[in-house]
Each structure stands twice: as structure tokens, then as C-alpha cells.
Amino acid sequence: MSRETTATPGNLLMKIESLSSFSKCGIDKFESRAFESGGYKWKMIFYPNGYFGDDNGNDNVSVYFSIVDRTLILCLLTGRKTLMDPSKGYALKLVEHTTPTKREWTIPSFSKLEDVWGKSSPLEITNGKLTFIQRDCQKAATCPSLFLEPKDFPPHRRVKAEVLMRIVSKLNGCERAKTFNHWFTASGGEQGFPEFKKNADMDAGGFLHRDCCFVDVEITVQAVAKATI
Numbered sequence: 001m002s003r004e005t006t007a008t009p010g011n012l013l014m015k016i017e018s019l020s021s022f023s024k025c026g027i028d029k030f031e032s033r034a035f036e037s038g039g040y041k042w043k044m045i046f047y048p049n050g051y052f053g054d055d056n057g058n059d060n061v062s063v064y065f066s067i068v069d070r071t072l073i074l075c076l077l078t079g080r081k082t083l084m085d086p087s088k089g090y091a092l093k094l095v096e097h098t099t100p101t102k103r104e105w106t107i108p109s110f111s112k113l114e115d116v117w118g119k120s121s122p123l124e125i126t127n128g129k130l131t132f133i134q135r136d137c138q139k140a141a142t143c144p145s146l147f148l149e150p151k152d153f154p155p156h157r158r159v160k161a162e163v164l165m166r167i168v169s170k171l172n173g174c175e176r177a178k179t180f181n182h183w184f185t186a187s188g189g190e191q192g193f194p195e196f197k198k199n200a201d202m203d204a205g206g207f208l209h210r211d212c213c214f215v216d217v218e219i220t221v222q223a224v225a226k227a228t229i
Contacts, residue, residue: 014044014225025181025222027160032225034068041068100164101125104216110202111211125159125221130184143199146215147192150184158225159184164218167197169206176207181222 014032032044043066051062101124130148146165153159161184166177182191202208 014046025160025162027223030223030225033156042066043068100218100220102216102218104214107213107215109211110208110213125161125219130161130219143195143197144202144213145192145194146196146217147190148184148217148219149190150186150188153184153186155186157186159221160223160225162220162222163191164220165193165196166216166218167202167207168214168216170209170214171206174206176205 028047028049030046030048032046034041034043036042045064045066047062047064050060051064130150144167148163160181162179162181164177164179166175168175176197178193178196180191180193184191197207202213207213
């Protein structure tokens with residue numbers, strides 16, 4: 001018995017920047033988007049510290065391929081030194097991103113705002129843009145909500161960033177700060193905090209001055225992954 005197939009082989013190129021920052025940022029696993037080949041959907045799963053982590057004492061990275069929603073079928077293990085050598089042909093580029101992108105806003109007439117406070121002009125970050133959104137939360141407008149929304153991202157790119165959002169008091173220097181980490185993509189929605197701080201605490205805590213609210217955001221890019229098919 002013989003079997004012949006004419007299915008076109010699939011090719012996936014995944015480019016990961018800031019590989020050296022993965023451990024520092026707590027990234028121990030990354031999955032590519034799904035792609036089709038041979039009638040199946042696949043994903044590449046990348047472990048920057050190896051599948052078993054650093055405890056085994058081997059300085060390796062691991063790359064697995066899996067059929068989406070099915071069992072793991074293929075494993076590739078290679079040394080980190082080999083992976084970082086451009087002459088070996090691996091599509092990985094290391095770029096350190098340490099300078100955060102910062103932006104501040106003064107929001108006037110806070111007590112008269114409607115549901116949506118507004119959107120900022122895009123914040124330029126590595127390989128993409130993010131729009132800052134401020135609005136009232138959905139629970140009877142009892143608190144402000146702060147979000148970041150991807151804008152003009154290339155379709156096959158992911159950017160992992162640490163985001164710090166703050167509402168600052170100009171009277172006493174106090175601040176209400178929250179942070180989160182997220183992989184931003186072109187198809188991903190807004191990310192942030194639907195209930196950042198209760199309106200009742202804004203004035204009492206000195207966060208309103210002459211009915212103005214002062215907000216800032218700080219974005220630190222930790223890693224960039226690119227996939228080309």
C-alpha cells in the first residue's frame with residue numbers, strides 16, 4: 001500500500017526580539033498564531049529557557065510544533081549559543097528595550113464628563129502604536145476606566161509590554177497606580193482597568209484640582225515576536 005499527497009508544504013518564520021529579556025520579564029513560553037499546512041492548523045510553541053526551565057542546568061531553548069486542539073507531535077531542542085549565532089540561520093534578533101514611552105494628560109471638567117472621556121493620539125512604541133482610552137466604567141458611572149488599544153499593528157506581530165497607569169494628585173503628590181503585562185496584537189482588543197478608582201474617592205483623596213483629573217501612562221516594551229508565512 002502506498003500513499004501520495006500533493007499538499008503544499010507550509011513555512012513559518014517567527015522572529016523574536018528581546019530574547020535576552022524573556023527571563024527577566026517572566027516569559028517562559030510563547031505560542032505563534034495558528035497557520036495552515038496539509039489541511040491542518042498548526043502552532044509553534046517556543047520555550048526560551050527550555051521545556052524543563054533552568055533547573056536542569058542546560059542552556060537550551062525548546063521549540064515544539066502542535067496541531068491546534070490536538071496532541072503534541074514534534075520537538076526541537078537546540079543550544080542558546082547556537083540560536084543566537086546569526087551564521088546558523090535562525091530567524092531571531094535580540095534587541096534591548098529599556099526606555100519606556102510616557103504620556104501625561106490633563107482631563108478638564110471631570111464632573112461633567114459623559115461615558116467616554118476621549119481617546120489620545122497614538123503612542124508610538126516598538127513596531128506598533130497604542131491608543132489610550134479614558135471613560136467611565138459601566139457600573140452606573142461610579143469610577144473611571146483606563147485602557148490601551150492596539151492601533152496600526154502589522155498583522156503577524158506581537159508586542160509584549162509592561163504598562164503602568166496612574167491618576168496623580170497635584171495637591172499632595174499622592175497617586176493611584178496599577179500595572180499589567182500583556183501581549184498586544186493587531187486583532188486584540190483593548191486592555192486595562194474597567195474600574196480604576198471610585199469617583200467618590202477622587203475628590204476626597206485630592207485627585208481632582210479645579211475639577212481637573214491628571215492621568216499618565218508608561219509603556220515598557222519587553223519583547224517583540226514576528227511570524228511570516
